[in-house]
Amino acid sequence: MSIYTPGQVAEETGFSLDTLRYYERIGLLEPIERNSAGQRRFSEEDVGWLGMVRCLRDTGMPIAEMLRFTALVRGGRQTIGERITLLEAHDREVEEQISRLRERQAAIQRKIHHYRDLLTEQADPAPCAEDPAGRAAEAASN
Amino acid sequence: MSIYTPGQVAEETGFSLDTLRYYERIGLLEPIERNSAGQRRFSEEDVGWLGMVRCLRDTGMPIAEMLRFTALVRGGRQTIGERITLLEAHDREVEEQISRLRERQAAIQRKIHHYRDLLTEQADPAPCAEDPAGRAAEAASN
């Protein structure tokens, strides 16, 4: 079973050395094994757990909730039901996030198209300097 | 053209009163009109702009970049090209966000299914207390 130095773990997981130490301090990682010189040696399992952490972080789970999940995992098999509940709730939140992002993205794209229209209008034979309609459109759309 | 009190704007846009004042302070909103008592009266246009701000915020645009966009909008028509560039870049980032979220979500769902499997195994005729395979699965999956 292979073993990783802090540098390797940082490389693989994308967490900085400081962040790894921070996560251990706050208990998101259980105390990492040390070599004779007191330097950390991460196990395969540690790295796997960090993958899970990455996943939850990147989907917006706050650290406090990850700590709750961590506690469940440490609690052994009888907490599996609760873990499912927690992850399902999070999954729903992610779903929500995605659909809100999609909506907002659509609005942004409409805005882009609107700007495009403005550009081509501007490139046209120029509908005379005092153009109330054009102004209104600009005002209504920033 | 209707006019809104701070309370109404907060209600409609979902920004808190403090946040509205904060946005005005930092220049994300241009100075809002006041009534004789010095209280803010938001125009339809202000509210529309706040809608845009909401959109950009909710898709993760940092305030610093919104300020750049704001400056462009204030710069008038000749900045429309740049606005398009900025929004298109942001649009691509949103797309990226969504696809990363989807990937992470898939991983979370796999984990949920894995936990489900563990549960039904546990409910089974119980494959004896000392179960190395079961342990390994648990270890490999938290």
Add this chain to the structure above:
DNA sequence: GCTTGACCTGGAGCCCACTCCAGGTGGCAT
């Protein structure tokens, strides 16, 4: 005429999630 409530200001404070720092250790390469 007094309370209530919505609003005002400048400035301090807060929360989250890191990130940085000074000062130190141990091991390997030249």
Add this chain to the structure above:
DNA sequence: ATGCCACCTGGAGTGGGCTCCAGGTCAAGC
């Protein structure tokens, strides 16, 4: 033996984005 590098520690600092507070002003209702 002398660099140098990767790592260690405890604790302070940072950045982003608000959020709260004290103390004050008006306007309307009882």
